[in-house]
Amino acid sequence: MLRNLINKQKAQEREFMKYVERHERAWGMESYKGRPTLTQLVEAKIVAFWHPTSQNMNHTATIHKHIDEIDEYLTHLVWHSAKERVPLLRLEAVFVDKAQMVIKGIKVIYDKAAP
Helix, strand or coil: CCHHHHHHHHHHHHHHHHHHHHEEEEEEHCCCCCCCCCHHHHHHHEEEEEECCCCHHHHHEEECCCCHHHHHHHHHHHCCCCCCCCCCEEEEEECCCCEEEEECCCCCCCCCCCC
């Protein structure tokens, strides 16, 4: 039981490191606004990896203190998808404590509009 838990954790960390390695190889010594360092990526509680929607861009990564920051991005997409063009970056993966998270559901709550 404990061995299975340890193996699962190691597998999650390997998957996280695949994303980190791809990011580092794609950018090398180049930078982009807000690019986290390798140390910041490895030590961050929450890391999001973004896939470009244009061939002129590379994958990027962001670090976060709260998952709510990712929620705000996704909510923005829902509310503004009909008004704006496709975003330049698409959320590809989110890791919390090096474990990949999946979106299990989205709930939209309706209320009467104020007169």
